Amino acid sequence: MDIELSPADAAFRDEVRAFLAEKLPKAVHEGSAATPSVFVEPDIGQVWNAVLHEKGWLGYQWPKEYGGTGWTPLQRYLFEKECALAGAPNLTVLGLKLVAPVIWTFGREDQKHYYLPRILSGEDYWCQGFSEPGSGSDLASLQCRAVLDGDRYVVNGSKIWTTHAHHANKMFCLVRTDATGRKQAGISFLLIDMNQPGISVRPILTLGGDHEVNQVFLEDVSVPVSDRVGEEGQGWAIAKFLLENERGGSCHAPKLSYDLDQIEALAKDQPDGRGGALSDDRDWRRRLAKLRIGVQSLEMIELKIISEIAKGRAPGPQTSLTKLLASNLRQDIDLLAVDLFGPAGLQLELARPLYGDNAPDPLLSRAAQLASPRYLNSRAWTIFGGTNEVQANIIARSVLGL
Structure with missing residues (x-):
């Protein structure tokens, strides 16, 4: 390479x-x-x-x-x-990077012509209906049912951890259309209009106080058969494509590197408790260097995957490695930011947003105010998009051949 x-x-x-x-x-x-x-x-x-x-x-x-x-x-x-x-x-990755490739790969021509321009223009704002109560890591066990009734499906069930469902007017959703055979074979992929009777959105506040995710309830929701992507029962294959596409060609390392740069610069103004700056503390520098090496290693893996994609090869299961490493580095870097500010890094402001004219005043600095909510929010990194345990299993089985 x-x-x-x-x-x-x-x-x-x-x-x-x-x-x-x-x-x-x-x-x-x-x-x-x-x-x-x-x-x-x-x-x-x-x-x-x-x-x-x-x-x-x-x-x-x-x-x-x-x-x-x-x-x-x-x-x-x-x-x-x-x-x-x-x-x-x-x-807005849910529309641009997740559902759009599904539509142009598996969708009909009329679906492509209608939905893709609306994603680019911002007319449609998408959320993802995958996880359910009891069906998170074991996504194949989902129970949200879609029953065919003439030229429509009638959908009943609920979805959880649905990011930005409170903003979205569209949802791409996995539903069970057949419960008689193999679990994976009975799943289909629907595009659902959120602005209709039978859909309700209940907010879920994260540990950090952010309203980012929701639970969505679907009661006798009507979805035209024309808004099914692919064939009935093809949803599992489409979901695998979507998730590999989400991780393939990932670019986590530069953002992690940017955040490390911000922390390193701020450490120059933070006292070490002994009359000097935290940036000169040996243990602090060791922690920073270890994380920077991890980020640089992650970038080499990401570039290797980019090289494979450039040769026309699919991202494949190696992308689980970048997801696993990026999740752990994200959490470690956010912990470093909390430690950077000492007691001021423990403040947990629950008001939102933390920008603009009405933002609450911080203790010490805006960066210190963000440390704890950012740290608490990033605990989800090792869960969403596939837990660390799921990623480790994929790596062991499909990458290492164990």
Whole structure:
């Protein structure tokens, strides 16, 4: 694997840097920096999406025929890396990176023509209906039922940990259409309109006080058969594709590196309790160096996967390794931030948002105010998208052949 940039790739990187320096709104940058959770609120995310859409870069992972950029895997990685290093917010991944590839891969032409432009324009804001009470890591055991009634499905059940369901007008959802055979064979993939009778959303506040996830209840919800993606019973294969696509070509390392840089800079102004700065403390520097080595190792793995994708190979189960490593590093870095601020890092402000004119005043600094809620929020990293235990099993079985 050659990790040296070609002149063309270096020029592309410089173009992205210049664009970010000019077009990333200050309010968006500040709001993203003051958001403890993984997903930024629409008042930040949709503004940034619109800037990228105007530039033609929002569908940077999409094929050109569907409104994408047609960039190479390395260009996509460089774009994500530069965005992370500039402090830009995460994009609305549920629509752009998860359901969109499902639609253009498994969907009919009319579904592609209708839904894909609406994802880019922001007309449709998506949430994901996968996990259920009792069906999280064992997703194949899901019980949300969809019964065919003429040209419609009638859906009953509930979904949980549904990110941004309180903002979404659309949900892509796994439902059970057959309970008689193998569990995986009876699952189908539906696109559901959230703005209809029978759907209710109950907020779930995280440990850090964020309203990021919800429980969604579906009672006699009507879904046209035309909004099923793929064949009936194909949902399990589509879900596997979606999850591998979510992890494939991941770009976790640059954001982790950015956060480490922020912590390292802040440590220069934090006392070590002995008359010096925390940045000069030997144990502190050892912890920082260990995490930085971990992040650099993760980036090498991510680049290796990018290299495989560039050769036309599917991401595959190796992406479970990046998910596992990134989750553990995320938690360790957020713990380091709590330790950085000492007692001030233990404050837990429950008001939201922590940006804008009405943000509550922090103790010591805004960064100190964010430390605990960010740490508590990141406890979910080793659960969502597949628990650490699930990832370890995939690695053992499919990567190591154990």
